[in-house]
Amino acid sequence: MVRASVKVGSAKLVVICVGLLGFALIADFLWASSSSPSSSSFSVFDSKASTIIVPTKEKNKKEKEKEKKNGSSSSSGRLLADAYADLAGPQLNWEKMETSPVPRLDGAAIQIRNRLFVFAGYGTIDLVHSHVDIYNFDDGTWGGRFDMPKEMAHSHLGMVTDGRYIYIVTGQYGPQCRGPTARNFVLDTETKQWKDLPSLPVPRYAPATQLWRGRLHVMGGSKENRHTPGLEHWSLAVKDGKALEKEWRSEIPIPRGGPHRACVVANDRLYVIGGQEGDFMAKPGSPIFKCSRRMEVVYTDVYMLDDEMKWKTLPPMPKPNSHIEFAWALVNNSIVIVGGTTEKHPETKKMVLNGEVLQFNLNTLKWSVIGKLPYRVKTTLVGFWKGWLYFTSGQRDKGPDDPSPKKVIGDMWRTKLKLNE
Structure with a gap:
């Protein structure tokens, strides 16, 4: 009787072991299937x-x-x-090509033939750059670094070129969330010399900027607090790196204000694309103008000016898009x-x-x-x-x-x- 009990107990043990082994194999197969490269x-x-x-x-x-x-x-x-x-x-x-000499956020760039002039920008939230680096598309190298004027903004610039001179409009002066300046400059890319341009009527943060029909146009952006959208549109006659007027002229306001837009001239038409309303603001009372988040609305809007000098609405972007002011090419x-x-x-x-x-x-x-x-x-x-x-x-x-x-x-x-x- 004792011997029979031992045999029955051994048989049960074998069945249990076989069942556990089968379960383990099935689980392993299912795990392998769910972890295949095609689904990861x-x-x-x-x-x-x-x-x-x-x-x-x-x-x-x-x-x-x-x-x-x-x-x-x-x-x-x-x-x-x-x-x-x-x-x-x-x-x-x-x-992947040669990395820029410094990392940049909210910098600016202008292409003139085979060279890309890269300006300013944040290195970190507490560090801003105050120089220009140049990338040569032909040999794939960076070089020719030179300094910007001490009074020039360090980020959120408006910028455009006529093929030799680069016109720099306002922007944020300093790190964190300091406000914008009204100062404007022009750079001769052949001599690396800087000159002043007449200041804007009021400071602007990240305005849309372009050269169109002999005039430097500045539109939208944010007001001095970085957050409130500006609708104003000004222009200044310029030629060969010089202002032909002492004051900016008021133009038709843009339908919707705000910063971080692409602004392009093509086929004698001026386009303003994307952007947002609102942005980070300086925290009240902060001695370093520490950034504080505020409500932002990003949009798909595309506007155009032509001979009629009235803003026309064009087909919207596929989805809302902002922070694209120098992220475009024709x-x-x-x-x-x-x-x-x-x-x-x-x-x-x-x-x-x-x-x-x-x-x-x-x-x-x-x-x-x-x-x-x-x-x-x-x-x-x-x-x-x-x-x-x-x-x-x-x-x-x-x-x-x-x-x-x-x-x-x-x-x-x-x-x-x-x-x-």
Whole structure:
């Protein structure tokens, strides 16, 4: 009897062990399936080629049917996870170039032929740059650093060129959230000499700025507190780096004020694109003008001035976009815009960066997403030379699954870009 009990107990033990082993094998198979590369969120970096390849998620049948029903297609190479408001777009091959001598946020850049002049900007919230670096597109190197005037603003500048002279309008003087100045300057890029221009009637923060029909136009931006939108529009006659008038002339106000817009002249028309109302303000009573968050509204607005000198509303951007004042280039009668910021995440309430390359075709007046960046980035600085689209500096995201801003960068990237007119 005792021997029989032992045999029965041994048999039960064997059955239990076999069952546990089978369960473990099934669990391991399921874990391996859910962790396959096609469903994970990652980027592959080929260090030898210095090229980022962002893989595309393989969709199941249910996802494809849902996209077809909604009339959308997520062909983006980035896995979006919980990110907010990313748009679908084709994959681009980005090549990493020589990094800028310093990282920059809210700096400015002007391209003159094969050189990109990069100005000012924050290094950190407590450090601002007061010099110019030059990037040579032909040999891919940085050099020729020189200082800015001591009285010149350090960030949120308005800036434009006539091909030799660079006109610099107002901007924020100092770090943190200090207010704007009304001082204006002009730089002769051949002699590296600076001269004064007549001051604006009042200070402005990050105004839209362009040369159009022989006049320097300054529009919108924020008022002295950095937050309240300005609607004013002024112009000043200029030629060969000199003001032809002593005072600014009032022009038709812009329909909607605010900073961080792209401002472009093409085909003898002036375009103002994107932007926002509101921005960080200095904390009341702070001796260092410490930044304090305020409500911001980012918009899709596109306005145009032509012969009638009345603002016309054009088709809006695919989504709200701001912090793009120097993030654009003219390519084959299209305006190409790189990165930026959109409305805050609806749940986390954090700032959301954009990672798309947008095209606004001036022939058809249609917007399209023509590519994805290696990461989302705001206030980046853009150039276009011999078929290559470049961007450098700004503030990038925390990662593929987190579109909020983190590191201020000096990276320089380029990709081959060909657009049809």
